[in-house]
Amino acid sequence: MSTPHNTAQNDEIAKIVLMPGDPLRAKFIAENYLDDPICFNTVRNVLGYTGAYKNKRISVMASGMGMPSIGIYSYELYKFYDVDTIIRVGSCGGYIPELHALDVLLAKSCWSESTFAKVQSGEGSDVQYPSPSINQAIKDTAKIMNIDLKEYRLHSSDVFYHETNQAQDIAIKNGCAAVEMESFALFHNAHVLNKKAACICTVSDSFVHDENLTSKQRENSFDTMIKLALETTLRI
Numbered sequence: 001m002s003t004p005h006n007t008a009q010n011d012e013i014a015k016i017v018l019m020p021g022d023p024l025r026a027k028f029i030a031e032n033y034l035d036d037p038i039c040f041n042t043v044r045n046v047l048g049y050t051g052a053y054k055n056k057r058i059s060v061m062a063s064g065m066g067m068p069s070i071g072i073y074s075y076e077l078y079k080f081y082d083v084d085t086i087i088r089v090g091s092c093g094g095y096i097p098e099l100h101a102l103d104v105l106l107a108k109s110c111w112s113e114s115t116f117a118k119v120q121s122g123e124g125s126d127v128q129y130p131s132p133s134i135n136q137a138i139k140d141t142a143k144i145m146n147i148d149l150k151e152y153r154l155h156s157s158d159v160f161y162h163e164t165n166q167a168q169d170i171a172i173k174n175g176c177a178a179v180e181m182e183s184f185a186l187f188h189n190a191h192v193l194n195k196k197a198a199c200i201c202t203v204s205d206s207f208v209h210d211e212n213l214t215s216k217q218r219e220n221s222f223d224t225m226i227k228l229a230l231e232t233t234l235r236i
């Protein structure tokens with residue numbers, strides 16, 4: 001089978017998919033961490049690969065940026081390719097002073113002003129949650145690996161560039177420590193399709209400190225998060 005956005009055949013995608021926003025981060029993960037990666041999708045340059053990590057079959061596919069984009073790719077993976085679990089491996093901007101570049105965060109929930117959930121299913125909640133069993137596996141794995149994994153609520157925003165601080169202030173009032181643009185839609189799709197999802201993010205920049213990773217660093221410097229996600233797949 002194929003979809004308008006994915007040319008993979010059914011058996012070409014593993015049950016667990018790591019999903020960065022950046023297609024070149026997907027390529028980097030496949031080429032540097034998986035054995036025998038095979039590219040299953042190049043449509044729109046949203047690259048997807050399947051290979052093996054320590055003999056476990058794993059796929060990695062980009063989501064593109066924003067909720068409409070991850071909404072499409074995650075829905076197709078769950079619904080048409082029978083994927084069980086998607087772990088987003090993203091970047092995020094730190095709102096709070098405790099967060100610094102390259103810190104690794106686990107989303108314990110995400111808040112959004114987005115209408116994605118309401119429009120997709122009629123469900124109006126502005127907070128979406130990851131799968132508890134996947135979060136627990138990520139936390140257990142981080143402990144074994146001695147990774148200082150920070151757990152926070154994320155802001156999933158529809159907007160990257162703002163004219164005012166209003167959206168950031170509202171997100172902070174709603175308990176968000178950092179901002180990214182996809183986990184709300186991913187968690188919602190997993191929920192309505194009875195599948196599993198989690199989101200790990202590496203801090204790429206700060207709204208408080210003068211810290212800002214380059215595009216290349218956002219592509220290839222997230223080793224701790226990638227290894228954490230891959231080691232977690234061995235436990236689920």
Ligand SMILES: O=P(O)(O)O[C@H]1O[C@H](CO)[C@@H](O)[C@H]1O
Nearest residue numbers: 020021022065090091180181
């Ligand atoms: O680095 P990725 O995973 O794309 O994540 C973040 O980076 C993009 C914005 O630069 C958005 O997709 C945001 O969620």
Ligand SMILES: O=c1cc[nH]c(=O)[nH]1
Nearest residue numbers: 091092093179180181
């Ligand atoms: O500031 C940032 C950094 C990464 N992703 C975002 O959405 N915002």
